[in-house]
Amino acid sequence: MTTTTAAATAARMPPQIPYIIGNEGCERFSFYGMRNILTVFLMTSLLMAVPEDLRKAEAKEVFHTFVIGVYFFPLLGGWLADRFFGKYNTIFWLSLVYCAGHACLAIFEDNLRGFYFGLFLISLGSGGIKPLVSAFVGDQFDKRNRSLAQKVYDAFYWIINFGSFFASLLMPLVLKHWGASAAFGLPGVLMALATLILWSGRRKYVHQPARGANPHNFLKVVGTALSSGGLGLAIAAMGALAGAYSLSRMGSLGFVAAVCLAMVLVMGFGGVGAWLQLDRARGKHPDEAVDGVRAVLRVLVLFALVTPFWSLFDQKASTWVLQADQMSKPAWFQSSMMQALNPALVMILIPFNNLVLYPLIAKAGIRVTALRRMGMGIALAGAAWIVAGVLQLWLDGGEAVSIVWQMLPYALLTMGEVLVSATGLEFAYSQAPQAMKGTIMSFWNLSVTIGNLWVLLSNVSVKSPSAMDVIHATGYSETACLMFFFAGFALVAAALFGWVASRYPMQDHYRD
Structure with missing residues (x-):
């Protein structure tokens, strides 16, 4: 057998991958199906008791608080999986919690407390499984077939957007024509199907056992050092x-x-x-654990600089939907349906980048590294918000602006998303030592929480008298000023990310 043939035989796609990808596609439909109509539902139904001039800010606060929860609970999910139950069991049981959350949304469509409890259950279930599913994908590979891992992560991200695309198109129409119970109930059915698909492949997966109480885990080593x-x-x-x-x-x-x-x-x-x-922790903890913590802390600097990207990205489901409400569009078209453009472009861009763009850049002698992709993605998000800010200025000036114009910032933001998010999943997994896979994937998801935190803080800060004085002095609206602020926030972060990335030592922590 030749070396080439042997390598081809070794680098074989794990047969259990379709179960994980099928589960992810249904789960993402369920999540984005409810998420993408949440702001509209809050504005038009659940928060009608709130005065109209305050309702927009209240809806944005509820939406971003929910997203913060979704990306905070990965810390809990990662801890449960690493300490007690392993990845598969934790994913399965939290998926049932997730299903219960969808049921609450469908049942309590006109009950504020019941509806918010459903949002809590979804944030717990969805957030808890987030770091585990992507790490569970990595567990199915070893160093013989790791060359296929990035392709699977791209496919993983493609199926996420496949589910998101149809959810973004269909759920606004279901909400309009059949009401909130159907619009929130249908995603619950898809989540139940996702859980069933995951369970069907239970005997085929590579299961990394829970590590139990680890006296040399991340927090213990950090605590010893401090x-x-x-x-x-x-x-x-x-x-x-x-x-x-x-x-x-x-x-x-x-x-x-x-x-x-x-x-x-x-x-x-x-x-x-x-x-x-x-280094003061050495002796009390093995060198492997101390070096692992240093590797995680080094990566966290990069993750911190990615948080501005998430500030911009997640506002497409709040700020950009509210902007779309001001634009001219066909009578049948719902503002939240514009979000379907994002996953549609992702499904085009991922294969285009891998089959056309990256090979062309490589032929030109330029290395397309993971960190270069991510830095460029943050910068593209900043450019998208400059365009969105210009559109807002047109609207504030009384011009009739077609919603077609929103396609340009969506295209820029989506290209940035492909470069940051799809790349970041594989980067995060590859940089973590085996004992800290769950930890670093949880921190990757936590970066989204922090990004949404910046949104909440900016919305609070902009209400201060000094901030309002500055805004009035510009002659622009509060919305436009915030858009340009976030654009600058991302561009500064992109420059800093590039500087830090140029000094970052890449690691390879796939299992042997």
Whole structure:
């Protein structure tokens, strides 16, 4: 047998992958089916008791609070899987919680508390399985066939958008013609189907067992490093004080924003302090664990610089939908249906990039690395919001703007998404040592929580008298100023990401 033939035989696609991808397609339909009509439903039904001039801000706050929950609970899911149940069992049981959440939305369409409880269950279920499904995909590969992993992650991301595309087109029409119970109930049926598909492949998967109580896990090593005293502990203490101050501002910031900001401050300062004296943990913890923590902390710097991208990306389901309401469009077309353009473009761009664009760039002698893709993606998101800001200026000036114009910022944002999100999944998995796969995938999802936190904080900050004075001095509307602010936020982050990425040492942590 020749070397080429042997390599081809070894690099075989795992037969269990279709079960995971089928599960993901149905689950994503269920998630985006309810998510993409959430802002419209809140504005037109559930929040009608809120005065009209405050309803838009309230709907945005509820939407982004929900998204924060979805991307916060990966920490819980990762911990349960690593410590007790393993990835498959945790995914399965949290999927049942997820189904219950959809049922609550369908049943309590006119009950605020019941509906919000359903959103909580969906954020718990969807968020809890998020880091596990993508890491579960990576578990099915080893170093013999890891060359196929990026293709599967691209297919994984393609099927996510396949489900999102049909959900974005159909659910606004179902909501309009058949009501909220049907519009929120149908995604629940798809989530039940997703759970059934996952269960059907249970005997075919590679199951990495739960590691149990690990005395050398991420938090234990960080705690040992900080408890040794010195400058690192002082920096961590500063983070704790800053977090306590954030909690004291709960009245003005809101509960979710204050708690999340406190968490970010504690994590940020604590991470810096641990990095400075991580070597003090050696001896009490094996070198492998200490080096693993250093690898995770190094990646977290890059993840922090990705958070502005998520600030921009997730507002397409809130700020851009509200902008679309102001635009001229056919009578049958619902504003939230415009979001279908995003997954449609993703399904085109992923194969185009892999089959055409990246090979052409490689032939030109330019290395298309994961980090270069991600940095460019953040910059493209900033460009998309510059265009959206210009459209808002036209609307504010009284011009009749066709919704067709929104296709341009959607195209730029979607190209940025493909470069950041699809690439980031495989990058995050490959950079984590085996013992910290769940940890680093949870942090990847947590970056989305922080991105939505920036949205909540900006919406609070813009209401301050000093901010309003600056906005009035520009002559632009509050919405337009926020759009240009977020564009600049992303462009600065892209520049910093490129600088940090140029100094980042790539790792390869696939199993042997």
